[in-house]
Amino acid sequence: MIGTIVNFFAVIIGSSIGLIIHSKLPDRIVKIVFQGIGLLTLFIGIQMGLKTQNLLIMVFSIILGSITGELLKIEERTERLAELLKKRIKSKNEKFTEGLIxxxxxxxxxxxxxLGCIQEGLGSSPDLLLAKSTLDGFSSIALASSLGIGVMFSAIPLLIYQGGLTLFASYLQHILTTPIINELTAVGGLLLLGLGINLLEIKKIKVLNMLPALVYAVIFAYFF
Structure with a gap:
């Protein structure tokens, strides 16, 4: 869990810096940086998506995952929780929920x-998560400067998600083979593509409702 804890604090620190410099950056600089992050997200998503070894697994994972997420109303409930948190901390930032999600x-x-969580969960050193922490720290500076304090609070679900994935990997070491990890990564890449499209304001995609696709990817890759 060391890697995840470091990652948590990297986002907190980076977000704090972003909030401090927010008022000093022209809107045009914030906008172009945000667009750059969107393009980079698309590129990373494509790279990850190409790791699939079985296109049918990706197809059925995304379709069934999207249906499941829509039925569970994951995005709607998450936005509701984010708005509740916003009221609790009495934030007036209009982009609080968008920044967090x-x-x-x-x-x-x-x-x-x-891969970093799986690596640490399998008993290896958290080198990958430590490197990711550095990248997330700098990314959170740019994100917080444009989306506000919601970025800082994203460290909470990050801690829960990555911590849970690390524990999951430690308990299921014999299941997480390379093909399963590849399919999980590929489906995660598709979700990043959706996020990149959202960031570039091309079209609004309910990426949160597609999160169950990650679970389906592991199940399908294990059996097929």
Missing amino acids: TSFLLFCMGSMSI
Whole structure:
């Protein structure tokens, strides 16, 4: 869990810096940086998606995962929780919910997050998560400067998600073979593509409702 804990504090520190410099950056600089993050997210998503060895697993994982997430109303409930948190801390930031959700997806759907947690869960050193912490720290500076304090609070679901994935990997070492990890990574890449499209404001995609696809990817890859 060392890697995840370091990652948690990297986001907190980076977000704090972003909030401090927010008022000093022109809107045009914030906008172009945000667009750059969107393009980078698309690129990483494509790289990850190409790791699939079985396209049918990806297809059925995304379809069934999306249906499951829509039925469970994951995005709607998450937004509700984010709004409740916003009221609790009495934040007036209009982009609080967007910042929290966008940052969580960006920090947690990447291959470094998935592979890093699995690596640490299997007993290896947390080198990958430590490297990811550095990248997330700098990314959170840019995100917080444009989306506000919601980015900082994304560290909470990050801690829960990555911590849970690390524990999951430690308990199921014999199941997490290379093909399963590849399919999990590939489906995570598709989710990042959706996030990149959202960041570039091309179209609104309910990426949170697609999160169950990650579970389906593990199940299908294990059996097929």
